[in-house]
Amino acid sequence: MAKEANKGVIVIQWKRFGGNELDIFTSLKGFCESFPSYNYNTLNNYLSKRKIPFENDEVKIERLPLITKMKKPDLPKTLFWDFDFEKIDWRRSYKTVIERVLDKGSQVEWEEMILFYGIENVLFSLKNEINYLNDITVDEVCKYFDLTEDALKCYTRKQLKQEHWI
Numbered sequence: 001m002a003k004e005a006n007k008g009v010i011v012i013q014w015k016r017f018g019g020n021e022l023d024i025f026t027s028l029k030g031f032c033e034s035f036p037s038y039n040y041n042t043l044n045n046y047l048s049k050r051k052i053p054f055e056n057d058e059v060k061i062e063r064l065p066l067i068t069k070m071k072k073p074d075l076p077k078t079l080f081w082d083f084d085f086e087k088i089d090w091r092r093s094y095k096t097v098i099e100r101v102l103d104k105g106s107q108v109e110w111e112e113m114i115l116f117y118g119i120e121n122v123l124f125s126l127k128n129e130i131n132y133l134n135d136i137t138v139d140e141v142c143k144y145f146d147l148t149e150d151a152l153k154c155y156t157r158k159q160l161k162q163e164h165w166i
Contacts, residue, residue, distance in 0.1 A: 013060040073116035079104050098125050103137050
């Protein structure tokens with residue numbers, strides 16, 4: 001049975017700025033391709049066998065696990081007053097959650113939602129799945145995500161369903 005690749009990231013701490021500058025790479029190979037003065041085989045052997053960071057006068061390199069699964073976003077219960085908060089299936093109910101957070105949430109809550117679902121998924125939902133946002137929220141969403149109203153499904157849908165003015 002094949003050994004499953006260990007999901008992780010390569011964290012590079014540059015010492016030239018007092019150790020405050022970090023770079024993160026998805027693979028050691030990617031780092032070594034970007035910085036050819038570092039040999040992939042040498043670093044890979046060092047990091048695999050010793051399980052401690054590689055360090056010299058210029059840099060500290062370490063492999064860290066990538067945390068990919070949050071069970072739920074850190075959102076306030078008050079946003080979901082009409083749901084049993086503890087029973088929300090955050091993955092299946094993503095459209096409802098995204099719509100609610102955009103409509104009723106603060107900027108901090110928007111960022112938490114994006115952190116949980118990913119910017120690509122939020123944008124996809126806005127463009128293709130979410131059927132309704134009020135006009136104020138549409139304006140805020142367009143500014144925040146640098147989109148035009150026409151890019152949002154809820155806006156184009158609203159234009160197609162014009163109501164009588166009487």
